[in-house]
Amino acid sequence: MSWEVIGIWLGALLSLCLYSFLYKDNPFYKFAEHLFVGMSAGYWVIYAIMNVLVPNWWQKLVPLEGGFQPIWLVPGVLSLFMLFRLIPKLAGLSRLSLALIVGTGAGISITAMLQTRALAQVNGTIIALGQGGGWFDWVSNIIMVTGVVCGLVYFFFSKSHTGVFGGAANVGITLLMVAFGASFGYTVMARISLLIGQTQFLLFEWLPTMGIHL
Amino acid sequence: MATFIEKLGNLDRRVIFVLMALAVIIPLALRMNLPIPIDKGPSKNLFDAIDALPEGSRVLISFDYDPSTMPELQPMAVALSQHLMTRDIRIVSLALWPMGVSLGNEALSAVGDSLGKEEYVDWVNLGYKIGGGVLIVRMGSDIQSVFPTDYGGNPVDEMPVMQGVNKLGDLDMIISLSAGDPGIETWIMMAGDRYNIAVGGGCTAVSAPQLYPYLSTGQLIGLLGGLKGAGDYETMVRIGVENPPPGIAIAGMAAQSVAHLVIMLFIIIGNIAYLSEKKRKGGAK
Incomplete structure (x- = not known):
């Protein structure tokens, strides 16, 4: 039996487990649901580390061709501040990171949103009948x-x-x-x-x- | 005493589930085909816009979805890739959603192989980068600084498909296949309106109504909405093609129509039962 067939069977059995909820709640549904939640959480943690953190931060802090770029410590520290929300005494530091995110996001988006969602739409409504x-x-x-x-x-x-x-x-x-x-x-x-x-x-x-x- | 129609109105929901399952399974198992008429509309507009592009044009496809919306968006990815590649249009692709990379690759490589198109020459998948709108703004001035390599780590500046493509303005069209945010709206906002590039798209049926206003303002040149949009596009791509491959969306459209009929039937029965019960209890005006 090939891995492809095993994959198809796993997919099919889990689909049937999930559809069994339509009859009533049951252990098969619970198993598939919990498996999905756990697998998703694990997958996204690894995905975020390997596809976001490593290429966008770590490889810039310590480039593959050698050297050390201390400026990249700044986003690293700001990211760490976000985790301080878990420590009540230091939770206030996370506001610095949040302020940066909100400020940058708003700066980039406000004019674009106004143009796309408001001005262009108003303009599109002013038409000859x-x-x-x-x-x-x-x-x-x-x-x-x-x-x-x-x-x-x-x-x-x-x-x-x-x-x-x-x-x-x-x-x-x-x-x-x-x-x-x-x-x-x-x-x-x-x-x-x-x-x-x-x-x-x-x-x-x-x-x-x-x-x-x- | 409750009438027959009132009893139908209080039908066990599991009976409805079984009927819905049958409404989907039977047309699929029988390979039922219903005609898909193509007239003017958002799907046709997108098709015509691509058809009007000269050979050698460069189109960016953004795969902004994941497996949960694959049944609606993957047939669009395949049909669009077929149309672009048969017209010898170069495809630069990327993903604003992480899982979009592999789904896009699946569609592009399958269609590319069937049409004898080469990766890096006729198409490339740049991969996924986090950032959404910010990423698009940066690509507006320099694509290579955002994507120095493709998804496999190969330098993009050495690829023939990327020759002459340095910024978003070098592209002739952007197509986003989108299941939410970031997606079509982000591309309209950050690329279409900002750099004046034609933006087209395909989306899940759920998000289609909120994108329609962009069609009437011309911010969106065309839109494929849900499985119906995918079916439309597959039908248009197959016109004039000898022995076309079976269309995934076209096969699903018959089941979709039968399921809609069953739903409409239950909505009508439910309403008649409600009114009948209201009248019997003396609540009707």
Whole structure:
């Protein structure tokens, strides 16, 4: 029996153990769940050391071609500070590292996010209603502009939602519900896709190891 | 007394699980195929954008997913690689998710071998680096400083596929196959909008609705959403190809459709049962 076949059998048996939860909670499910959590934790620790810590820090502190780069002690010390959260007396030092992470992250992301998620989207909403040409584009553009305006009205809470304002807010929440429905539909499709993927594995990779070819 | 339809509404959930399993297993086992009509839409837009690239163009594929979303995204990786390689477009790939490296390699090497394409000449996998958006910003000025070697430790500046590719601006298109963050949005934000590079993508069905706004603004040139998007792309890639290899996503789409029908049926039954029960108890208006 080759390692590949052993791998397929392990994958298949663990899949069946996990699916057994659909009947009711049972020791096979618990075993597979705990095995997954433990294996994942172990895998990620080793992965982080070998693929993040060693190439991005250790090999720069002590390059393979020789020498020692003391400047790389700075990120090392800052990383160590993060672990001080486990020692209450020294926990405050971790704030230095966190401040650096938050500051750098915000500096890089704020303008980019504003441009991508706000300005470009607003710009995309300012369109000529007839843009596109066909009647379908007309209707789409009207729905989009109405949806954006009414959606914003719904989230404006400084004026009571009555009269025309209330009507617009109702249109807004209705369109939001339609969007949530579409989103739920996509979520269902995603979950079924995962089931299909695993079923394809069981039918076309696992069963043939027992001589069953569909 | 509860009517038959009300009893159906209170069906044991395990019966529904069994029916769902059958709805998936039977079409797959029977190798059922349902037509996948291709008209204008995000999948077609991505296909057309790639089709419009001249031979020898350079496209970056970022494999930003892991095995948990493989059923949806791996067929896209295979179909996109097939399309790019048959059009003699050079592929520079990397991963913003650690496990994306091996999944990308699996797709690229399988397609490359089947089409006689050479690693380092026609395609390369630069590997994974942590950093997400920061990494992309750095690649905007110098790719080699971020990825001096590929995933196997080979120096990239000696590779023919990397000749003339020094920064993100040297690429003709970026495609992110994304299961979350970092992924398509990160590429749009840090590469597309910042360096004005065309960004396309493929994503899980769960994240597709939140990416649609980027299509209407033109920040995203095309999008493959979930297994349906993968099925669309496989179908388009197979047009005009003699004896095309079996499509993984196309095979799954029949099961997907049958499963959706079963779900719709149960939603309708559930709602009728709810209304019937409400009416019987005198709660209906």
